[in-house]
Amino acid sequence: MYKSKIVGVGHYVPPRVVTNHELSQLMDTSDEWITERTGIxxxxxxxxxxDTTSVMGTKAARLALERxxxxxxxxDFIIFATLSPDFYFPGPGVLVxxxxxxxxxxxxxxxxQCSGFVYALSVADQYIKSGxxxxxxxxxxxxxxxxxxFTNRGRGVSVIFGDGAGAVLLxxxxxxxxxxLSTHLHSEGRHARELALIEPNTSHWVHDIIKEGKVFAEDExxxxxxxxxxxxxxxxxxxxxQEVIREALEANKLSVEDIDLLIPHQANLRISQxxxxxxxxxxxxxxxxxxxxxxxxxxxxxxxxxxxWEQGRVRDGDLICLAAFGxxxxxxxxxxxx
Ligand code: UT7
Numbered sequence: 500m501y502k503s504k505i506v507g508v509g510h511y512v513p514p515r516v517v518t519n520h521e522l523s524q525l526m527d528t529s530d531e532w533i534t535e536r537t538g539i540x541x542x543x544x545x546x547x548x549x550d551t552t553s554v555m556g557t558k559a560a561r562l563a564l565e566r567x568x569x570x571x572x573x574x575d576f577i578i579f580a581t582l583s584p585d586f587y588f589p590g591p592g593v594l595v596x597x598x599x600x601x602x603x604x605x606x607x608x609x610x611x612q613c614s615g616f617v618y619a620l621s622v623a624d625q626y627i628k629s630g631x632x633x634x635x636x637x638x639x640x641x642x643x644x645x646x647x648x649f650t651n652r653g654r655g656v657s658v659i660f661g662d663g664a665g666a667v668l669l670x671x672x673x674x675x676x677x678x679x680l681s682t683h684l685h686s687e688g689r690h691a692r693e694l695a696l697i698e699p700n701t702s703h704w705v706h707d708i709i710k711e712g713k714v715f716a717e718d719e720x721x722x723x724x725x726x727x728x729x730x731x732x733x734x735x736x737x738x739x740x741q742e743v744i745r746e747a748l749e750a751n752k753l754s755v756e757d758i759d760l761l762i763p764h765q766a767n768l769r770i771s772q773x774x775x776x777x778x779x780x781x782x783x784x785x786x787x788x789x790x791x792x793x794x795x796x797x798x799x800x801x802x803x804x805x806x807x808w809e810q811g812r813v814r815d816g817d818l819i820c821l822a823a824f825g826x827x828x829x830x831x832x833x834x835x836x837x
Contacts, residue, residue: 503627503635504678505835506670507567510805511558512543512663512792513550517644522658525649533658538768542661542793544644551585553594555664556640559801560595563636567668571599574668575632577606578623580615580639580797582696582826583646584608595638612694613764613825614684615639615797616665617833620821621682623669624833633671639797640664646696648724656727659767661793665801677836680751683743686829690735693728694826736766736824740774743832744822751834757818758784760807764823765789765799786812796825813837 518541519530533539545555556579564571579592590608595601611618616639623635643660647653672678740763748754755778763771768789775785786807795802800821807813817837824830 500628501630502672502676502678503624503669504672504676505667505837507563507565507569507668508666508801508805508808509559509562509566510663510665510802511555511562512802513545513555515544515546516541517544519658522649526654526657527651528654528658536767536769537659538787538790539659539793540790543663545642545662547642547645550642550662552581552583552640552642552664553585553591553598555642555662556581556591556638556666557595557598559640559664559666559805560599560636560638563666563668567670569634569668569670571601574599574601574634574636575604576623576626576635577601577604578609578619578635578637579606580609580611580619581641582610582612582615582796583642591640595636609797611797611829612827613766613794613796613799614823614827614829614831616800617682617821617823617831618684618829620667620669620679620833621684621831624679624682627669627671635669636666637669637801638664638666639799639801641796641798643796646724648722653724655729656725659794661795663792663795663798663802665798665803665805667801667804679833679835681747682831682833683746683750684829684831685739685743686827688827690828692726693828694726694732696725698723733767733770735828736770737773737777739824739828739830740770740822741777743824743830744774744778744820747820747832747834753818753834755780758820759817760784760786760812761820761822762786762800762803762807764825765792765803766794766824
């Protein structure tokens, strides 16, 4: 069986910085509330024209390829994780194939929200292990800002999310390399509605609801924005993150002390700090950048990995742990040597 290794990582965030203060002019919130509850100080918002989900993903992927020293025509498969695709269908994987001028290789789209990147990495790892592919682009990209409710009604959700993309090139590793040790994936669908965007959907399309001439009462209006039962999600997140990290360590007969850097999905700085404290990890072994970007769901781990690499916090031979939890609920982890 082959081994796979991340050989290039890149990210892209749109240039427009949106501060907590700016949001407080749109809704009843404050820098103090957002900072205290989440650690977020600012996030990036796309212009909604140029920087679509697939365009941001393509920009991150170009950088990952460049850093890997691999050309687009060497890519044999594309995996794209997002909950905010450019189109309802087709998914953005094929748009990356077109934009990068890659030949007619397969493009797979993953729908696992905050855990999407780790799920995508897991799929890519299996293809490489089996010998089917050698160079797989794994992308996570999100454009939340176009779909959030910036009125008081949506303030519990809309202050958290931001836009951006990250990507890695996963490659078949030379004999004797360590690379990805394992990936661990979980789901619990009974909580699917606790963090979700339910409508519109295939049985309730916009044109069925907004009938010409019909005036709707306030309580008849359908909410086309994400819903999150924040407290409930928080409590599950802090438990599942720890469980899935420990599961990965046990599977590889490693201990918490062996981890050089934990890169948790950037859901909430308070969640990351809680896990760090509970697992007795020193602060420098946990990477956080949610302060600058908010929660970018499937993009958060590859953006964080790319920044950690740029800052020299990911070095050859380091043991890296990726962990995620989110809508579904789904949660996942991966242990890998850099
Ligand atoms: O990435 C996927 C996984 N997602 C997560 O892990 C997110 C998990 N959840 C959380 O991070 C937190 O639950 C939130 C940051 C979303 C919310 O924090 P919270 O401490 O759970 O707040 P809450 O929802 O219990 O609301 C507390 C109060 C409420 O007011 P009352 O009822 O106490 O008067 C809310 O109406 O804060 C109010 N509130 C706000 N106030 C100012 C809610 N949103 C805001 C806001 N600004 N943006």
